[in-house]
Amino acid sequence: MDTFTKITLLLDGAALLLMAGLLLFSGHLRRHKRIEGKIFFALCVLTMIFAFLNAGSHAMHYQDYDKWILVAKICRMLSDIVPIFILFQWLVFVDYTLYQSRDNLLRRYKFAFVLILLCILLLFVNLFTGIAYEFERDLFAHAHLPFYIMLAIEYFFLLLSVFVIIQYRVSHKGQGFFAGFPFVIPVILGVACNDIHPNLGTFAIGTSVGLLLMFLFMYRGIRLVDEESGFFKAELLEFLKKYPADRSDGGTGILFSAESGDLIPILQDWKPKDSIILELSEGKYLLLSGGQAESAIRLLIECVEEEAAEAGIKLTARYERQKKGESSETFLGKFV
Amino acid sequence: MEFRSITTDNLEEYGDRLDADAAENIGRDCFRGLSLHKGKKDPAEALLVWEVKNLEEEADCEAELACFYAEQEKSGDALLAELNGHLAEDGVVRSFFEFPSDLKSADKCMKKAGFSVEKKESRDLVVSVGELAALDIVKRTAPAFVAPIGSLMVRQFRKGIANCMFHGRKGLVEDLATLPMSWYDEDVSCCVQADEKVNGFLLVHKTASGKLLVELLCAIGPDFRMDILYMMRYSVQAAAKKYPKDTPVILRRHSEAVKALTARLFPKKSGEKVLAGTREEGR
Numbered sequence A: 001m002d003t004f005t006k007i008t009l010l011l012d013g014a015a016l017l018l019m020a021g022l023l024l025f026s027g028h029l030r031r032h033k034r035i036e037g038k039i040f041f042a043l044c045v046l047t048m049i050f051a052f053l054n055a056g057s058h059a060m061h062y063q064d065y066d067k068w069i070l071v072a073k074i075c076r077m078l079s080d081i082v083p084i085f086i087l088f089q090w091l092v093f094v095d096y097t098l099y100q101s102r103d104n105l106l107r108r109y110k111f112a113f114v115l116i117l118l119c120i121l122l123l124f125v126n127l128f129t130g131i132a133y134e135f136e137r138d139l140f141a142h143a144h145l146p147f148y149i150m151l152a153i154e155y156f157f158l159l160l161s162v163f164v165i166i167q168y169r170v171s172h173k174g175q176g177f178f179a180g181f182p183f184v185i186p187v188i189l190g191v192a193c194n195d196i197h198p199n200l201g202t203f204a205i206g207t208s209v210g211l212l213l214m215f216l217f218m219y220r221g222i223r224l225v226d227e228e229s230g231f232f233k234a235e236l237l238e239f240l241k242k243y244p245a246d247r248s249d250g251g252t253g254i255l256f257s258a259e260s261g262d263l264i265p266i267l268q269d270w271k272p273k274d275s276i277i278l279e280l281s282e283g284k285y286l287l288l289s290g291g292q293a294e295s296a297i298r299l300l301i302e303c304v305e306e307e308a309a310e311a312g313i314k315l316t317a318r319y320e321r322q323k324k325g326e327s328s329e330t331f332l333g334k335f336v
Numbered sequence B: 001m002e003f004r005s006i007t008t009d010n011l012e013e014y015g016d017r018l019d020a021d022a023a024e025n026i027g028r029d030c031f032r033g034l035s036l037h038k039g040k041k042d043p044a045e046a047l048l049v050w051e052v053k054n055l056e057e058e059a060d061c062e063a064e065l066a067c068f069y070a071e072q073e074k075s076g077d078a079l080l081a082e083l084n085g086h087l088a089e090d091g092v093v094r095s096f097f098e099f100p101s102d103l104k105s106a107d108k109c110m111k112k113a114g115f116s117v118e119k120k121e122s123r124d125l126v127v128s129v130g131e132l133a134a135l136d137i138v139k140r141t142a143p144a145f146v147a148p149i150g151s152l153m154v155r156q157f158r159k160g161i162a163n164c165m166f167h168g169r170k171g172l173v174e175d176l177a178t179l180p181m182s183w184y185d186e187d188v189s190c191c192v193q194a195d196e197k198v199n200g201f202l203l204v205h206k207t208a209s210g211k212l213l214v215e216l217l218c219a220i221g222p223d224f225r226m227d228i229l230y231m232m233r234y235s236v237q238a239a240a241k242k243y244p245k246d247t248p249v250i251l252r253r254h255s256e257a258v259k260a261l262t263a264r265l266f267p268k269k270s271g272e273k274v275l276a277g278t279r280e281e282g283r
Helices: A001-025 A026-031 A035-060 A066-097 A102-108 A110-127 A145-171 A181-193 A203-223 A236-241 A264-270 A294-311 A328-333 B011-017 B073-090 B108-113 B129-133 B153-165 B226-240 B254-265
Strands: A251-258 A277-280 A285-291 A313-323 B002-005 B032-039 B044-053 B062-070 B094-100 B116-121 B124-128 B146-148 B188-194 B195-208 B210-221 B248-252 B274-282
Touching: A001 A026, A001 A035, A001 A203, A001 B124, A026 A035, A026 A203, A026 B032, A035 A066, A035 A203, A066 A102, A066 A145, A066 A181, A066 A203, A066 A285, A102 A110, A102 B188, A110 A145, A145 A181, A181 A203, A203 B226, A251 A328, A264 A285, A264 A294, A264 B153, A294 A313, A294 B153, B011 B044, B032 B073, B044 B073, B044 B188, B062 B108, B073 B108, B073 B153, B108 B116, B108 B274, B124 B129, B129 B226, B146 B226, B188 B226, B195 B226, B210 B226, B248 B254
Parallel strands: B062 B094, B210 B248
Antiparallel strands: A251 A285, A251 A313, A277 A285, B002 B032, B032 B044, B044 B062, B094 B274, B116 B274, B124 B248, B146 B188, B188 B195, B195 B210
């Protein structure tokens, strides 16, 4: 067994352990009640599957070649298909986390299914014909054009995810909790280093490190989100109070207090895009957004009150607009 | 000599003196009307309708004079003098107008009232439904997630309006929060929907004189530029089916974005020459 194969087996093993550890450690991830959580969970599982298949296909080359050739070929084929799903899933995860829109995913990435089907078809045909690469012990030596087309598709998904992050940060002027940019780097490195040597496999470790870093960064935010409602917990207020006033365009806060009944579905329905809701205590919800016109605030309050009345919920609402130069602490203190 | 407020109760008294497009706005919170009469039973010698903008916002309050009529110069002067008190009540810091260039007495009265007056190109670009339908970019069919506002329930409409307003979009409509859906042409006006929420509107109002005025064009989804294009396609095609080709459509170039868009769509077209003026009010 050559050195690169040994390194690959070590790296794939490490990737398996990392992902397994992550899934064991995080109950939040195992429960995956929210859509982002489900996509992230699927990413972790796919990475583990890939690591297993990749290690298996490399290891089998050093067994009785004639006996294991078909199994090795199938493992190799599957381990080439899975990265395409992983990178597409990564793109979907980034887009959904930023834009929170399922319809947007379907509209933007309809074309992706055609690309993925093309890759699967090529790899399946390759199993019998060797059009993408010829299956030898030296797996990379005879790669053909279709192989490079598939590689280009993988890079396309990866770079598209970077573009989506940049587009979001530009349109939201750098604000927001998601800063996925640095976490794409291990994934990019994992894909790029994969091509250094035919027997070197770094995709699994690159992806798993990227996912782990992503999770560690998001963990702070995950702990602050209620899994059922998707609203933030009151602890977020302490973080927001430290937000410097001169970075703010002015804020708007609307405090909804329900004496009885479940206000959550109504607020989930009426929550404007790019605003956040904190559950301060039972029945008390604070909606925060950038500076708003009085008429917009009053319209929202009126509509929520009407819906609450229809649902038999006794509701009171009041709002405050952050004054120029007013600190976040003073502004948010008005709601506590 | 007496001054009267123009309201929905006395609209009929003004007949042809009051422009139909201005008259239909009387009753809206942001519109005011004032008339001058010699005696109690005399018809109006002069009248004025204006729209107050940013009344409840942090931005400076402005007034746009929408309609002016004066039988004689001295009636117009008296009316404009009376206007000052009303503007001060609303805290207006700047007023402006655009009138047809041949409007009787307007030039002299406005200058005497302290407006800086000039003849210039109107901010309104008037095109026909036929000209819009001839544009290449509107010929393809809009996707299924673009729907006429007539297909929305009132609740969905209001939610969409709240969503747009929370993104700072109100277009030409100061009272967007309170105008009913029926104010807009429900077949030509459309919206884009995603995840069962309305993420953008193209709202068109048919004025009393039969013109189509685009009052709001906004989209707040991730692909807002494409959504705007899709809505334009939908509305133009709907207008072409519903109205004659020569129906005027007013594109009000009130922002840099709209100016850029109209310049791209109609590079050779320009607005009519109008009488325009501005005045800073005493703070």
